[in-house]
Amino acid sequence: MTSKTIFPALEIPETLAAGPGPGNTDARVLAAFANAGLADHMQADVLRGMVECKQMLRAVWGTENVHTYGVGGTGFSGLDCMLNAILPGDTVVAFANGTFSGIDCLTIRMKAASRADLAASPLDPKPANVTVVTVPHGQSVGAEVIDKALADKKPKWAFMAHWETGSGRINDIRAFSDACLKHGALGLVDAVSSLGIEDFAIDDYPGVVGWASCPQKGVLCLPLTYAPVSFSDRYIAEVKASGCPSYVHHPILEARHWGIIDGKDAAAGAYHRTHSGYAVAAFHEALRITLQHGRAQKARDYAFHEHALREAVAAMGCTVTSNMTSLVVLNLPAALAGREKELVQNCRARGFGIWPTLSEPVQVRIGILNQLSQTAITEIVSRFAAAMAELGANVDMVAIQDQLNRYYQTALAAE
Ligand SMILES: *Cc1c(COP(=O)(O)O)cnc(C)c1O
Numbered sequence: 001m002t003s004k005t006i007f008p009a010l011e012i013p014e015t016l017a018a019g020p021g022p023g024n025t026d027a028r029v030l031a032a033f034a035n036a037g038l039a040d041h042m043q044a045d046v047l048r049g050m051v052e053c054k055q056m057l058r059a060v061w062g063t064e065n066v067h068t069y070g071v072g073g074t075g076f077s078g079l080d081c082m083l084n085a086i087l088p089g090d091t092v093v094a095f096a097n098g099t100f101s102g103i104d105c106l107t108i109r110m111k112a113a114s115r116a117d118l119a120a121s122p123l124d125p126k127p128a129n130v131t132v133v134t135v136p137h138g139q140s141v142g143a144e145v146i147d148k149a150l151a152d153k154k155p156k157w158a159f160m161a162h163w164e165t166g167s168g169r170i171n172d173i174r175a176f177s178d179a180c181l182k183h184g185a186l187g188l189v190d191a192v193s194s195l196g197i198e199d200f201a202i203d204d205y206p207g208v209v210g211w212a213s214c215p216q217k218g219v220l221c222l223p224l225t226y227a228p229v230s231f232s233d234r235y236i237a238e239v240k241a242s243g244c245p246s247y248v249h250h251p252i253l254e255a256r257h258w259g260i261i262d263g264k265d266a267a268a269g270a271y272h273r274t275h276s277g278y279a280v281a282a283f284h285e286a287l288r289i290t291l292q293h294g295r296a297q298k299a300r301d302y303a304f305h306e307h308a309l310r311e312a313v314a315a316m317g318c319t320v321t322s323n324m325t326s327l328v329v330l331n332l333p334a335a336l337a338g339r340e341k342e343l344v345q346n347c348r349a350r351g352f353g354i355w356p357t358l359s360e361p362v363q364v365r366i367g368i369l370n371q372l373s374q375t376a377i378t379e380i381v382s383r384f385a386a387a388m389a390e391l392g393a394n395v396d397m398v399a400i401q402d403q404l405n406r407y408y409q410t411a412l413a414a415e
Helices: 027-035 044-061 075-083 099-112 115-120 143-153 173-183 233-242 277-293 295-315 340-349 374-390 397-414
Strands: 067-072 092-096 130-134 157-161 186-190 208-212 226-231 327-331 364-367
Touching (some): 027 277, 067 233, 075 186, 075 226, 099 130, 143 157, 143 173, 157 173, 173 208, 186 233, 295 374, 295 397, 340 364
Parallel strands (some): 092 130, 092 157, 186 208
Antiparallel strands (some): 067 226, 327 364
16 A cells, blocks of 8 residues: 555535535534444434434324334435335336436336346336336426326336425325325335425325435435335335345334334334444434424425525526425526536536536526525525626626515515
């Protein structure tokens, strides 16, 4: 080994995370992470913390599902655990309307594929037993499309993303749940982007038996911690009866460390894998913050501030095509069309982390995760306006500031 193999200490600058995720992590969460003592994964406070997290997560998600806990890793780790109930040969109808539901559909095709399907196309299998219904980017998955596909195919499983972050669209979870009940399908939902943002309760959607979310969006616990999942007794019965070809991401086995054993809450967890006291402390604090804010209030705050951002970019001549409340997805004015990536690169080079879409068509995505204040929204708007002006757009910053001030003043006066 030569000295060339030792690099200088890695320094990562502070940026304004104004994209679809991750959001800037709350200082309280980072403090909880850093202040945790070195305790092992079977130490009493770590185990108690996991049990408390499980209980807080049930409150955040509005559910009595016993199997509600965190899967170590990112959003796709929780999704992998949930989708592990799908076995080779199972029939599935899955809806895709953007980047992430598209990736979820790939996971589903991989899990439902036979050996022959995999051998025919190892990285992109297309088993005949999986039907992917593609809804165009920029549109929501709606009641008619859902009902028709489930009525036609009568699949064992149905899948949809709740909020598709790739295109910024909210899909019709009520219609999905109802159609699953009507046509006898077991509903699975990617709630990565909606948990901790929208005011919804899992138990109001009985057609959906499995939910998976992530640590870095609405839950705001990036120090890589836990992807929340929740499974109904119906889902667990299916896994109990049919099995699951994974130890780590097994929906029943992974629950043990959270004190969910034999379908019931146990006093403390049993070993499944080496959980980190740091991660547990951070996740615990993130859930406390969400509950202190209140699910309904947090949802109102997102809607209120997203509206301010939406109006400001519209005043700059952009066209918004999204309807999520944590994210604005827009087309630039005609004069700047085709320069989306350049604009995003300029912003990112200055520590202003906005994003392009990751699949076609190219659009700009600006998010407000954990940026719920007039100051934060004004900062995002000013930085975006400056980047547009730099590319030659005619942006009247004074008028836009006035409009923002008026919006916030009117809201304050109404209180
Ligand atoms: C962000 C996102 C994912 C992926 O989450 P990771 O944390 O990157 O694994 C999946 N689905 C949706 C809807 C998302 O928004």
